Amino acid sequence: xxxLHELVRQQWLIPFFPLVAAAIQxxxxxxxxxxxAGLTIAAMTLSCxxxxxAFGATMGEHESARAVAxxxxxxxxxTKVELGFILDPLTAAMAVMVTFVGLMIFINATGYMAEDxxxxxxFCFLSLFAAAMxxxxxxxxxxxxxxxxELVGLCSYLLIGFWFxxxxxxxACKKAFITTRIGDxxxxxxxxxxxxxxxxxxxxxxxxxxxxxxxxxxxxAGWWGxxxxxxxxxxxxxxAMGKSAQFPLHVWLPDAMEGPTPVSALIHAATMVAxxxxxxxxxxxxxxxxxxxxxxxFALDFVMWVGCFTAVFSATIAVAQYDIKRVLAYSTCSQLGxxxxxxxxxxxxxxxxxxxxxxxxxxxxxxxxxxxxxxTHHEQDxxxxxxxxxxxxxxxxxxLIGYLALAGVPPFAGFFSKDEILLETFHRSKTAWAxxxxxxxxxxxxxxxxxxxxxxxxxxxxxxxxxxxHGQSGHGGEPxxxxxxxxxxxxxxxxFAIGLGFFGHKYAQYLGAEAGEGAGKEIVMxxxxxxxxxxxxxxxxMYGRKxxxxxxxxxxLAKALGPVxxxxxxKWFIDELYEGTIIxxxxxxxTAFRFVDKFIVDGVLHTIVWLAKAVSQICRWVGDxxxxxxxxxxxxxxxxDSGGLLSKLQSGRVQNYFRxxxxxxxxxxxxxxxxx
Amino acid sequence: MNVPLNxxxxxxxLLFAIGLCGALTRKNAIIVLVAIEIMFNAGxxxxxxxxxxxxxxxxxxxxxxxFAIAIAxxxxxxxxxxxxxxxxxxxxxxxxxxxxxxx
Numbered sequence: 001x002x003x004l005h006e007l008v009r010q011q012w013l014i015p016f017f018p019l020v021a022a023a024i025q026x027x028x029x030x031x032x033x034x035x036x037a038g039l040t041i042a043a044m045t046l047s048c049x050x051x052x053x054a055f056g057a058t059m060g061e062h063e064s065a066r067a068v069a070x071x072x073x074x075x076x077x078x079t080k081v082e083l084g085f086i087l088d089p090l091t092a093a094m095a096v097m098v099t100f101v102g103l104m105i106f107i108n109a110t111g112y113m114a115e116d117x118x119x120x121x122x123f124c125f126l127s128l129f130a131a132a133m134x135x136x137x138x139x140x141x142x143x144x145x146x147x148x149x150e151l152v153g154l155c156s157y158l159l160i161g162f163w164f165x166x167x168x169x170x171x172a173c174k175k176a177f178i179t180t181r182i183g184d185x186x187x188x189x190x191x192x193x194x195x196x197x198x199x200x201x202x203x204x205x206x207x208x209x210x211x212x213x214x215x216x217x218x219x220x221a222g223w224w225g226x227x228x229x230x231x232x233x234x235x236x237x238x239x240a241m242g243k244s245a246q247f248p249l250h251v252w253l254p255d256a257m258e259g260p261t262p263v264s265a266l267i268h269a270a271t272m273v274a275x276x277x278x279x280x281x282x283x284x285x286x287x288x289x290x291x292x293x294x295x296x297x298f299a300l301d302f303v304m305w306v307g308c309f310t311a312v313f314s315a316t317i318a319v320a321q322y323d324i325k326r327v328l329a330y331s332t333c334s335q336l337g338x339x340x341x342x343x344x345x346x347x348x349x350x351x352x353x354x355x356x357x358x359x360x361x362x363x364x365x366x367x368x369x370x371x372x373x374x375x376t377h378h379e380q381d382x383x384x385x386x387x388x389x390x391x392x393x394x395x396x397x398x399x400l401i402g403y404l405a406l407a408g409v410p411p412f413a414g415f416f417s418k419d420e421i422l423l424e425t426f427h428r429s430k431t432a433w434a435x436x437x438x439x440x441x442x443x444x445x446x447x448x449x450x451x452x453x454x455x456x457x458x459x460x461x462x463x464x465x466x467x468x469x470h471g472q473s474g475h476g477g478e479p480x481x482x483x484x485x486x487x488x489x490x491x492x493x494x495x496f497a498i499g500l501g502f503f504g505h506k507y508a509q510y511l512g513a514e515a516g517e518g519a520g521k522e523i524v525m526x527x528x529x530x531x532x533x534x535x536x537x538x539x540x541x542m543y544g545r546k547x548x549x550x551x552x553x554x555x556x557l558a559k560a561l562g563p564v565x566x567x568x569x570x571k572w573f574i575d576e577l578y579e580g581t582i583i584x585x586x587x588x589x590x591t592a593f594r595f596v597d598k599f600i601v602d603g604v605l606h607t608i609v610w611l612a613k614a615v616s617q618i619c620r621w622v623g624d625x626x627x628x629x630x631x632x633x634x635x636x637x638x639x640x641d642s643g644g645l646l647s648k649l650q651s652g653r654v655q656n657y658f659r660x661x662x663x664x665x666x667x668x669x670x671x672x673x674x675x676x
Numbered sequence: 677m678n679v680p681l682n683x684x685x686x687x688x689x690l691l692f693a694i695g696l697c698g699a700l701t702r703k704n705a706i707i708v709l710v711a712i713e714i715m716f717n718a719g720x721x722x723x724x725x726x727x728x729x730x731x732x733x734x735x736x737x738x739x740x741x742x743f744a745i746a747i748a749x750x751x752x753x754x755x756x757x758x759x760x761x762x763x764x765x766x767x768x769x770x771x772x773x774x775x776x777x778x779x
Contacts (some may be wrong), residue, residue, distance in 0.1 A: 650778055651775060651778055652774070652776060653774075653775050654774065655699070655700055658699060658700060662700065
């Protein structure tokens, strides 16, 4: 433990390196591409080393070791505002994941963004994002967590809108920012309420921290008839819903795919969206407090059902998408739903473990899709791909590993972590478990569909004039394999996508809990394997037996499902629903308020202004012009006239003055004599 | 012989009147200065006369007279310097032509 207490004081180094890199990069001229990329990568490597050291130290300790370092940020009056760092297994594992996956993504990005003229700006934002995300991970204080939370949101906004000259990207970044902001209102209220109830925002503070008081909060009345702990937990979870793209605040995540693909991999698959899940895991004591005290389990149930619904809902949408990145985006939503559901089913370890494995294989898939996009000269429509197995063998193999991991095929990483989630859910609620298993089936199906559409069959692209802008690269319309700095990282990630699953039990012990045991393990495991294989088989039957020949050929699933397919393809018309209700309502309110403002408020205002003007006009005529100006002018005239008279006396002849003076003296003398 | 005080006073008044007359009527600035000096000396003569007849035996009157002579010397120096400066400017010492301070 002593060792941990020393190490926790060095936790600040983890976000420090990327922050310094970002600061330097912001000053670099545009041309310094190599230096900029080098700085980012070097800073991330240093952070990764520090994170690994901390991770190694927590591994050696006994279960659930924790060290914190709090310090005062500033004081006003008698209130001290504190910040703090934490080092515990949850943080250490997350920090290693973020730095390592981030490093891989940065290396890949040097290839993906190679042709972009704003290369330096891109890497500056990436560094800033890494710093904010790592700050979030090591925070032992909700205030610090919230600040970093907002910073990652800002970086997400900047990076989604990186190609801001595209109207869709500009709209997407605004949408992401505003939608997550709705969640953040809840988060902020939760923080305020927590501070009000406990008087501190430190999570752990030798028994005085907010989480250490969670048990007490379970007995304090909150809002809506719940205990304070549950109320705060739900408010915090609303923030997590925004960040982790849970229904109904999921709409921003698919649109966020307008950003460069490494951004999608880093922010919208591996790290930032996982921040919501991580935060819930961090604050888990509040979620469980009331149910541990024997009260209502509403906080957990709410979390579980939101996650469960999102998992199924997003999976159904992913089935009917054509854009390679959008499939992955909805898949991310769905997988985040799994994690959230696991947390709601009281499976902290399962949720956090899936977070880690998912980060690796989803980053792998996103970077793989980035390679595909580069390899096919910026094509994202899966209908215009096909046959890439032949052209891009390395990317294909890595993507295949990622696909198997996501589809939940043993022994790949996704299988183990998803299995634990399903098991936890099975213990909690059979309905949720059945729904989640259905989502797992859909996952296997839509990923199989994607694999066959992208890699199997024959090349269907290169027929339109889209390629003219890239034609000069000399490859013509043919796809090509990507350079080593793009496939290298995904090859490394694929090693983890294979192997990470075996560490599930270790991870559970490491977090100080036991997982993966209990009744129903056989049912859950066999059913998940069966539905996974069923999904793959169905995908093969529909897409694999006879691959698409032309890009404009109808989708076999569209033929099978008919209007339902359109419904799914249009994402359950959620965007249209929001457009028709919330946005319409907001616009209506805006118009109404404008009317009120223009005719009533402005009317009153204008009347008052008119009256004031009239009064002042009268004052001007009567008071100012007539009395004051007139009187003053008259006075001035008098002074001037008298001055004119007197000036005649000033002849300038000194002898004149002397004469007058002498005359005066003589008169004085005469007067003197007459009086005496 | 014993000259009464009044004789001195009359002489002083006469000198003063001559000086005043000169100062008021002559056009030459140097003559005006000379006339002013005469008025000064009339004043000093008064001082000495009163001293001699009223407080003889003390030093007060004599000291005042010497101070007044010294001041008159300084005054006439300044006056002459001014006249020279005026002459350089106007190429004349006619006091009637020095009227640029006219209101």
